[in-house]
């Protein structure tokens with residue numbers, strides 16, 4: 001088990017370095033001098049050059065890269081051009097908002113998804129199944145920004161049940177959480193249903209019936225755990241992707257989270273900020289994958305025991 | 308007598324309602340299970356053995372369902388139970404084990420818990436008490452280190468051990484009947500022998516009757532007291548094991564027996580019954596075996612052979628009642644209708660000419676009905692539970708059952724002997740061969 005974890009972490013390191021390298025290069029080849037962007041067009045070129053040198057931008061790319069990595073390892077992602085503040089600090093300030101949003105979204109999504117998936121599987125091919133699967137297909141296929149805009153328009157602008165934007169109260173979190181979770185709810189529902197239906201074909205289900213379990217007992221007691229193994233993995237992945245910034249949802253509802261930071265970074269050409277958020281979210285996604293994999297191992301005795 | 312039978316399946320019909328049509332997977336099957344005996348059901352793959360068992364367990368799934376007949380467990384009709392009643396019978400009074408020990412246990416729970424669940428479902432005992440019982444049953448089904456095995460997951464056990472767990476699960480509530488559907492087919496021969504011995508032991512010790520489904524005549528010879536031979540959803544022949552092997556009277560049974568590989572013969576080519584099991588949607592017009600029967604006659608292709616009424620040998624008076632049920636226009640009665648109409652003397656059935664054989668049949672029916680004076684237990688199949696241990700050996704020595712086997716032949720050749728009080732040891736589909744005085748080459 002420990003071996004597995006270490007192996008997985010070892011594999012993750014090159015991935016992380018690759019991502020940092022890619023983002024690093026991409027940000028350097030886009031036209032425009034960041035210092036000019038930062039200070040405006042009408043600044044004395046000599047000043048710009050001086051500042052560039054101070055920031056190390058005159059150094060060869062590989063030097064900049066290794067310096068960046070060395071600093072990042074110490075938790076220093078540089079200073080934001082625009083805000084003139086430590087990027088790590090900015091990220092850590094925004095992150096709790098993203099965490100709140102993601103957790104709420106995940107809980108809503110999973111509750112709705114799992115329950116409706118089970119109900120649909122039990123009522124397979126009946127009306128309720130069709131209804132849930134129709135709605136979940138909408139959930140899966142509707143783009144997030146559209147869900148977000150529709151929710152905002154209907155429930156905030158028109159009905160005025162919720163604030164249009166902001167993130168300072170629980171009430172304000174509801175709409176963004178639903179918008180963010182909507183997709184996940186749909187895919188969880190569909191996956192729960194199809195896995196359950198598939199697991200119900202297994203021989204051990206027949207055994208469970210033969211020993212005298214009623215149908216609901218068979219489903220809850222014997223099918224669900226088997227069916228949920230892959231779903232749990234998917235849930236972990238979903239959570240890590242939510243945590244790594246719901247760019248669109250956060251933008252539509254003005255949630256000051258990681259996603260918003262990334263968008264700000266792009267809009268203002270704030271290279272250290274953008275770079276910092278991307279690296280941070282990459283780490284989150286890698287961690288999420290690792291946890292998903294381990295969860296699967298812990299839950300499935302066949303893998304756990306190393307069969 | 309009926310009360311003596313633990314399980315009494317009468318004229319069971321289970322059909323699958325598929326897009327292509329109604330598949331009569333179980334087509335008028337009658338099986339009687341006396342207490343403490345091992346009843347075999349043999350037949351090629353696809354002949355309806357499993358579906359018969361699933362019908363008894365109420366485990367048929369859409370698109371299949373029981374459309375006719377009755378299943379009586381110790382006098383109680385369990386054919387149409389509510390899900391709740393059914394769940395109290397399953398695993399408690401009748402239990403079942405399956406062919407695939409690899410997949411029949413839930414991979415994500417320890418096996419001990421899975422067996423314990425069966426106890427907790429049916430008995431009001433504490434978890435600790437239930438666990439103690441699991442360990443007991445593990446010991447009696449020969450699972451080594453039960454304490455340790457209790458916490459094992461299925462994938463950590465061998466196929467043989469898993470099947471022992473399944474048997475333990477099936478036996479832990481001391482059911483009246485255990486159905487074992489090809490329990491050893493997936494296991495290798497040494498393990499097979501062990502498992503069969505175990506089932507025989509449990510059957511004798513606990514008095515549980517076992518229905519053993521197999522396609523292997525060798526397995527039947529090994530453990531069964533009584534055998535039903537199935538083909539295309541019907542019982543072709545039924546007899547005491549020894550009698551069946553000694554004097555198989557139905558061509559299908561003869562074919563099955565001929566295809567058993569024998570060690571002492573120079574293996575030239577293994578005999579196989581030619582052809583394949585017919586598609587149940589397009590059964591031949593006549594005898595369902597006619598496409599493959601090496602003794603088929605012309606009429607086999609056009610007329611449906613009836614069943615021997617003798618299925619209900621022990622209670623001839625019921626024969627009359629039964630024919631009333633059967634004359635109701637229920638689905639799938641086709642075959643039996645002929646028979647019962649003959650019995651009641653109202654031969655309305657279209658297409659069946661009043662041939663000499665026909666009247667011979669009805670004479671025969673009367674003869675059967677006349678057999679009412681027969682004492683229960685005479686054919687050995689009836690409830691003589693007390694000597695179940697001794698029986699197997701007795702059979703091997705070939706005394707009484709053997710002589711009955713000979714009677715099969717006699718009976719088959721001359722139905723007129725019926726009034727002399729002799730009874731067939733073997734019953735099932737009424738093969739035309741006998742009625743036209745067909746030769747009995749084996």
Ligand SMILES: Nc1ncnc2c1ncn2[C@@H]1O[C@H](COP(=O)(O)OP(=O)(O)O)[C@@H](O)[C@H]1O
Pocket residue numbers: 323325330332350351352353354355356357358359369370371587
């Ligand atoms: N789901 C199904 N749909 C249609 N027909 C079925 C289905 N399951 C079984 N059958 C029919 O039932 C027949 C008997 O099957 P089964 O009882 O499993 O045979 P076996 O004797 O090998 O156990 C098969 O030949 C098939 O025609």
Ligand code: SF4
Pocket residue numbers: 557558559594595596597598600601602603604607612737738739740
């Ligand atoms: S009735 Fe008898 S002889 Fe005729 S085909 Fe059927 S099994 Fe063969």
Ligand SMILES: [Mg+2]
Pocket residue numbers: 353356357358488489
């Ligand atoms: Mg089968």
